[in-house]
Amino acid sequence: MARYLVTGGCGFIGSHLIERLLAAGHEVRVLDDLSTGKRENLPAGVPVSVGSVADAAAVETAMAGVDGCFHLAAVASVDRSREAWLETHQTNLSGTIAVFDAARRANPRGPVPVVYASSAAVYGDNPEMPLTEDAATRPLSAYGADKLGCELHARVADGVHGVPTTGFRFFNVYGPRQDPKSPYSGVISIFAGRIAKGESITINGDGEQVRDFIFVKDLVRYLSAAMDTPRPGAPVFNICTGRPTSVNRLAEVLAELSGRKLDRRYGPARAGDIRVSIGDPARLVAAFGMTCDTPLEDGLRETLAWL
Ligand code: NAD
Ligand code: UD1
Numbered sequence: 099m100a101r102y103l104v105t106g107g108c109g110f111i112g113s114h115l116i117e118r119l120l121a122a123g124h125e126v127r128v129l130d131d132l133s134t135g136k137r138e139n140l141p142a143g144v145p146v147s148v149g150s151v152a153d154a155a156a157v158e159t160a161m162a163g164v165d166g167c168f169h170l171a172a173v174a175s176v177d178r179s180r181e182a183w184l185e186t187h188q189t190n191l192s193g194t195i196a197v198f199d200a201a202r203r204a205n206p207r208g209p210v211p212v213v214y215a216s217s218a219a220v221y222g223d224n225p226e227m228p229l230t231e232d233a234a235t236r237p238l239s240a241y242g243a244d245k246l247g248c249e250l251h252a253r254v255a256d257g258v259h260g261v262p263t264t265g266f267r268f269f270n271v272y273g274p275r276q277d278p279k280s281p282y283s284g285v286i287s288i289f290a291g292r293i294a295k296g297e298s299i300t301i302n303g304d305g306e307q308v309r310d311f312i313f314v315k316d317l318v319r320y321l322s323a324a325m326d327t328p329r330p331g332a333p334v335f336n337i338c339t340g341r342p343t344s345v346n347r348l349a350e351v352l353a354e355l356s357g358r359k360l361d362r363r364y365g366p367a368r369a370g371d372i373r374v375s376i377g378d379p380a381r382l383v384a385a386f387g388m389t390c391d392t393p394l395e396d397g398l399r400e401t402l403a404w405l
Pocket of ligand 2: 174175176216217218219268269270271282283284285286288300301302303307309345368371372375
């Protein structure tokens with residue numbers, strides 16, 4: 099049994115990770131500013147410190163005595179990073195440096211490992227598909243630029259300060275507890291929430307943009323496995339399926355599964371939107387010996403059932 103800090107643990111992905119860690123018998127505590135996360139996402143009894151990762155003292159306190167940290171706190175919306183550039187940077191990059199820095203001193207036995215969320219957004223408009231981890235990084239958004247910054251600082255954490263880190267470039271994650279009401283949420287939760295109620299959806303641009311959607315319960319298995327076996331050299335892995343789905347197709351499948359007629363409107367394309375994002379999972383599968391195997395329709399059914 100180990101003791102872990104999960105930053106952003108009250109959020110969508112964090113809450114699924116915590117379920118998994120608790121089931122494995124670990125002790126968990128959370129640092130979260132509750133900006134998008136909710137305490138109700140967590141089982142009773144998980145201690146939550148309400149504070150920001152951009153506050154170095156709050157991070158230091160939350161990290162004291164842990165055996166490792168899962169760092170998921172971030173402003174996860176690309177759109178929000180466009181509206182609030184400097185503010186989101188303070189969380190998404192400065193907050194990550196605060197986490198790596200505190201990991202140096204967290205435990206009297208020495209620096210503790212950090213497993214952190216990067217993003218497919220680091221690839222930006224790179225047209226090589228599917229994207230391998232060696233593909234050029236050309237972020238289009240402040241969000242993607244900051245996630246790339248996290249990876250660069252992870253190398254510093256490892257090489258200069260002896261903090262073992264593992265970064266994961268999550269592609270588009272979906273599943274229960276992704277907030278359907280927030281305009282800053284992921285496309286699946288927004289569409290699922292509206293289509294299930296018979297409301298219209300807005301497709302940004304022509305809807306032929308493509309994403310690689312991963313079910314959240316597949317994803318969290320990699321995070322816990324990475325903590326169990328820290329690797330040298332600050333490695334970074336894609337978490338993806340390698341399977342493309344267009345936004346138009348996604349809307350059609352959701353309408354079919356919820357037995358509703360699809361009412362879709364087309365709006366302007368989103369500034370800084372990526373056109374095609376499909377990852378190559380080969381390195382992930384080779385390192386961890388498991389695939390993201392939940393079929394999209396099964397994951398969507400489970401998401402709709404949760405609403
Ligand atoms: P989420 O918004 O549900 O979770 C983020 C959590 O971080 C929330 O609980 C929020 O309250 C908290 N938070 C935000 N700013 C904070 C701050 N300054 N200090 C402390 N806590 C703060 O989003 P999510 O989808 O669960 O995202 C988790 C991580 O995964 C993020 O790092 C995100 O960038 C990354 N990611 C998500 C996706 C996706 O498709 N959902 C894809 C790639 C990467
Ligand atoms: C998402 C994640 C981001 C992550 C990235 C990795 C969220 C909120 N964002 O960004 O954290 O790093 O994946 O690949 O989870 N769309 C519509 N109509 C809507 C909402 C969205 O057409 O109402 C379109 C968008 O324009 C975009 C696509 O759906 O083309 C996906 O959008 P979104 O779910 O916001 O995800 P990303 O921007 O890919």
